[in-house]
Amino acid sequence: MEPFRLVVMISGFGSNLQAILDACADGRLPARVALVVSNRKEAYGLVRAQRAGVPTLYFPLKPYREQGLDRTVYDRDLAEQIRPFRPDLIVLAGWMHVLSPAFLDCFPGRVINLHPALPGMFPGTNAIRRAYEAYRRGEISYSGCMVHLVTPEVDAGPVLAQAIVPILPEDTLETFEARMHEAEHRLIVEGIRRALAGLAQEA
Template identity: 60%
Template sequence: MSDTTSPARLVVLISGNGTNLQALLDACQDVSLAAQVVAVVSNRRDAYGLVRAQQAGVPTAYHPLKPYTDSGRTREDYDEDLAAIVSGFQPDLIVCAGWMQVLTPVFISRFADRLINLHPALPGLFPGTHAIERAFTAFQQGEIESSGAMVHFVVPAVDAGPVLDQIVVPILPHDQLDDFEERMHVHERILLVRAVQKWLTERASLPAV
């Protein structure tokens, strides 16, 4: 791990468009985060987040699962190799920002308290995929009045790790799903930068080893 006086080294795991990655890149660029995205890793070759990283001059890596399943290798094999790729960039913090694969303990245990995930729901609600759609349906059925997003430390149980930060996102009476989705995405970007800053602040307060 790098010295706490130097910018923290972030490795970001993505699977898609990379708008949350872009929020981190912008925050690092304008120095609102004392951090540097040193690598972006995707499990999908066509993820636009890889283009965003390349445009920012950030190294990228593509690590697909299919060759492993096709050859009879396990998810643990895949995650062991993923951990080796990530470790090669000497990260202080690994950020899952739209990484659409469940990580196994093989990967999680390697990085312990420096692996976080952005999830578009509040703690204990709507774990797993399609959380925004499920929250909107629950709102329509009168089960909830608002939703939100959280950044949590990754544990083997999906979206169940200790919460680093969270944000409440209102659902308005006239909202269609697209309206709510867009509001969620705006708040997700705000939250992710804020949560990484919180992690950096807490890291800086630790006694020197």
């Protein structure tokens, strides 16, 4: 059986991308990364992809904004750039851009996202910092991360996998963030595995 084709979309350092590449290489995922997309040219994740021999696509939003084009135009064009790679699954692994139905409708049920918070907690950006600050105010004692199907509503799609990460009394933001990233690296692989298992049942 041919490996499933993944397109991974990133905006930054790419440590979750590396976890995916490693899991594909050692057989934990029956897949290969067919393309890595970034909306930031300086994203180190592009370097990781190139070192692994994976094609990359830099596709910035800024030119669209400068032309006064609607966000949906960018999303539609982005989908057209990705479509030739025939992705079985698109994985948002630190992609800092909300995707509209103009993109999602091109790949129905095949876009998943890793978010560093539990369902219903801290949607949107800076979730780790917001969780830590809530802990310091005595409002929570733990946070976590989840992998979910992407819907137009931010960080609110059906959950494929989740993990709780306690916030310890001795934690600084940095130590808590490091443990969150460790949990993310494990969970993104599990979330992809479950998504692919669902696709295999549909086939």
